[in-house]
Structures are given as C-alpha cells and as structure tokens.
Amino acid sequence: MNDPLIIAGKSYASRLIVGTGKYASYQQNADAARAAGAEIVTVALRRVNLSNPNEERLTDFVKPDEFTYLPNTAGCFTADEAVRTLRLAREAGGWNLVKLEVLADQKTLYPNMPETLKAAEALIADGFEVMVYCSDDPVYAKMLEEAGCCAIMPLGSLIGSGLGIMNPVNIRLIVEQSRVPVIVDAGVGTASDAAIAMELGCDGVLMNTAIAAAKDPILMASAMKHAVIAGREACLAGRMPKKMYADPSSPLAGLI
Amino acid sequence: MNITLNGEACEIDAGTTVAMLVAMVSADDGRDSRGVAIERNLEIVPKSEHASTVIEDGDRIEVVQFVGGG
Numbered sequence: 001m002n003d004p005l006i007i008a009g010k011s012y013a014s015r016l017i018v019g020t021g022k023y024a025s026y027q028q029n030a031d032a033a034r035a036a037g038a039e040i041v042t043v044a045l046r047r048v049n050l051s052n053p054n055e056e057r058l059t060d061f062v063k064p065d066e067f068t069y070l071p072n073t074a075g076c077f078t079a080d081e082a083v084r085t086l087r088l089a090r091e092a093g094g095w096n097l098v099k100l101e102v103l104a105d106q107k108t109l110y111p112n113m114p115e116t117l118k119a120a121e122a123l124i125a126d127g128f129e130v131m132v133y134c135s136d137d138p139v140y141a142k143m144l145e146e147a148g149c150c151a152i153m154p155l156g157s158l159i160g161s162g163l164g165i166m167n168p169v170n171i172r173l174i175v176e177q178s179r180v181p182v183i184v185d186a187g188v189g190t191a192s193d194a195a196i197a198m199e200l201g202c203d204g205v206l207m208n209t210a211i212a213a214a215k216d217p218i219l220m221a222s223a224m225k226h227a228v229i230a231g232r233e234a235c236l237a238g239r240m241p242k243k244m245y246a247d248p249s250s251p252l253a254g255l256i
Numbered sequence: 257m258n259i260t261l262n263g264e265a266c267e268i269d270a271g272t273t274v275a276m277l278v279a280m281v282s283a284d285d286g287r288d289s290r291g292v293a294i295e296r297n298l299e300i301v302p303k304s305e306h307a308s309t310v311i312e313d314g315d316r317i318e319v320v321q322f323v324g325g326g
Contacts, residue, residue, distance in 0.1 A: 019326030029324060044325025047262040047318065048292065050281050058324050059291050074325050084298070088320050091300050092293035159326070208326030 003232065005204050007181055008097055008129040008150040014039045015198070016228045017070065017183065019208025023217065026061035032211050033062060035221035040068045042099055042206065044075070045089045064093065070131065072099040077112065079119035086123060098123065099153070099185075099206075101133035109159040113140045117147060124148040133185050136170040138177060145180055152178055153185035153206060156197060160209045162189030165196050175201040191220075191227035198231025199239070257313035268311065275306040281319055292321050 004011040018038040023029035033041055041062055049055055071089030073082040079102060086098045102119055104112040111134050123130050124147060131151035132144050141152045154174055157163035164187060165171060175182050181203035188194050188207045197205050205228055214220035257270050261277075268277070274294055282292075294301045295318040301309050311317065 020324035021326040023324065026324065042326055043322045045293075045320050046323045048281055048321050050262055050264075050319070053281055057291070058322050062324075064291075069322065071322065072325055084295075087300055088293040088295060088318075089322075091302065092291055092320065092322060212326075 001233070003236070005181060007131065010097075012039045012068075014225075014228075015204040015232060016194070016224055017042065017204060017206040018211060018221070018224075019206070020044075020058060020062055021074075021208050022212035026056050026058055028217060029058075029212075030061040030063075032217045032221040033067060035218045035225070036211065037225045038067065040070050042070045042072045042208070044072055045085055045092065068097070069093055069095060070097060070099050071095070073101050073119075075103070076101070077103050077105075077115075079115045079122065082115075082119040083122050083126075086128060087126070090128070096127060097129045097131070097150075099131045099133060100149075111135050111155070113137070116140075117143055120144055120147050120149055131183070136167050136174065138170060138173040141174045141182075142177060145178055149180065151181045151183055151203075153183045156184045156187030156193065159186040161187055162210060162213075163187055164189050164193040165200070168196065168200055171197070171200050171202065188224075191223040194224050194227040195231035195234070198228055199235050201235055204228070259311060259314065260316045262317070262319055270313075272311050273307055274301050274309040274311065274317075277311060277317065278306060278319070292319060294319055 005015045014037045016036050016038050017040045018033050018036050019042045020029050073085045076082040076085055082102050100119055102112050102115040104110045113135055120130050120132055129150045131153055132149045133153045136154040145152055156165040183204040183206050184197040184202050185206040188210045194205045211217050211221045259266050297316050
C-alpha cells in the first residue's frame with residue numbers, strides 16, 4: 001500500500017520515528033533503528049568530549065546518509081536555549097528539519113508551552129522546519145500549527161514513562177483539527193500503545209525508551225514497526241461500530 | 257593565551273584559528289570536522305570561516321556534535 005507520511009514536503013514510507021538515546025551501544029542503536037524500519041531518527045547535540053577524541057561516535061553507526069537526522073532540543077528549558085541549540089545543529093548537519101522541545105521541569109519533562117510557542121516562532125522566522133513536541137492541549141496545538149510548525153507532536157504520556165496514551169480524546173481532537181501531520185511523541189510503552197495512537201488517526205509515532213529499554217530492543221523495534229503499520233491500516237480500514245449485545249457471525253438460517 | 261573551551265579553562269597559542277582548534281580536538285585519524293559545530297562567544301562560526309577565524313584571548317568556544325538522544 002502506497003501511503004507515505006509527508007513532512008515539510010518530504011515523503012517517508014515509515015511512520016515510525018525512533019530516538020537514539022539510552023541504548024547499550026551505538027551498534028545496538030543502529031540495529032534497532034533498522035529493525036524498526038525507521039527513516040528518521042532523533043539526535044541530540046552535546047559538547048565534544050575533549051578528553052577522549054577517539055570515543056565512539058553516533059555518526060559512525062547511525063549514519064546520516066542512511067537515516068534522516070532530526071536534531072532535538074532535549075534538556076532545554078527556555079526558548080533561547082532551544083533556538084541556540086538548533087542553530088548549532090543546523091550548522092553541524094546542514095538540515096533545517098528539527099524537533100523542538102522546551103521542557104518545564106526535570107521531574108515530569110512536561111513541555112513549557114509558552115516557551116515552546118516562542119521558540120517555534122523564532123525558528124520558523126529563521127527558516128527552520130519545526131516538528132514540535134507539545135502537550136495534548138488542542139488549543140496550544142492549533143496555535144503551534146498556525147505559527148507554521150510542520151508537525152504537531154503531542155505527548156501520549158510523560159517522556160520515558162511508558163504509560164501509553166493517557167488522553168485519547170485529546171489526541172483525537174488534535175488529529176481532527178490539524179492540517180499538518182500529528183505524531184504522538186513520548187509515552188508509548190509497548191506495541192499496543194503505538195497501534196492505539198495510529199488507530200486514533202495519528203500520522204506517526206515517535207519513541208525512544210519503549211525500544212531502548214525493552215529486554216530485547218531489536219525484537220521490540222520490529223514489534224513497533226508492525227504495530228504502527230497495523231494501527232495505520234486499521235485506521236484507514238475503519239473499525240466496526242461497537243455494540244452492546246452479541247451479533248452472531250454464522251447464519252441463523254439452516255440451523256439443524 | 258587563555259580561552260574557555262567547552263566550559264573549561266584552556267591555554268592555546270596566539271594565532272590559533274578555529275580550523276586548527278577543530279583539528280586539535282578531532283580523533284587521531286583526523287576524522288571530522290563533519291558533524292561538528294563551533295560557537296564563539298555565542299556566535300556560530302560557519303565551516304567556511306573556520307580557517308580564517310583567529311581565536312582571541314578570553315574567547316568562549318563551544319565545540320558540539322550529534323550524540324544519541326530521544
């Protein structure tokens with residue numbers, strides 16, 4: 001089935017975006033990203049370790065010519081920090097497509113929405129294509145879309161919590177109102193969570209910990225690939241209506 | 257002369273350019289500058305200007321690269 005995900009005018013066959021944090025090694029990370037069938041991976045920007053210039057590098061394993069790098073602003077708590085980080089990321093990689101996240105506090109990593117909107121406006125004015133991590137508030141999601149964000153990425157639940165889609169009604173409201181892709185970012189714990197996000201009509205799912213912290217990350221990456229495809233197909237197929245009582249599947253006529 | 261490199265005090269020779277600094281902090285096999293970005297006193301130094309940008313006493317330099325992240 002030809003059903004591409006289109007973000008900022010670019011077409012992707014996979015609707016699963018994966019992170020590159022928390023893996024045992026960059027090699028395992030690369031294997032998991034391949035098993036997930038991911039085309040886009042999120043990456044962070046950090047200071048070069050000056051004391052060990054020979055340490056393993058992400059770019060030698062998860063190669064930028066194999067995956068689309070989506071630089072994030074993880075760890076940024078103000079709009080200014082996020083804008084500074086992504087300008088450096090653009091200089092490092094040369095890409096305009098970025099994931100903006102401005103966090104409110106360490107305990108919840110919940111997005112600070114006023115700062116997120118401020119950063120989005122500054123980045124878009126500077127020529128970036130902004131995929132934005134946000135709360136599941138449909139009002140703020142609309143404001144971010146109107147500011148020009150190319151994808152709205154509400155949390156399913158807190159980053160790294162694995163609690164799944166805590167507010168499916170809000171996710172659905174965001175899906176129905178949005179004219180840009182909606183990608184659930186954060187909170188997915190297992191394959192059924194990813195399928196639920198897709199059944200709600202989301203255009204994609206972004207996850208890191210659910211794969212990296214599984215006992216077998218490669219197998220979980222494969223499970224997530226299938227879950228996203230299954231959820232997407234179920235969404236397009238249109239589920240049967242729910243009923244209060246039984247409805248036999250076998251004909252009643254001709255019973256002996 | 258003294259600069260601050262990735263948050264730490266550091267002594268380098270006068271006349272050092274950004275390109276020379278990048279070479280100093282790169283791997284033994286000379287890998288990179290690809291994937292590295294340089295900020296000097298909160299201003300990005302584009303790759304095209306690494307060779308011509310001379311570091312001055314008291315500069316605050318950040319050398320960053322992509323790492324794993326979610």
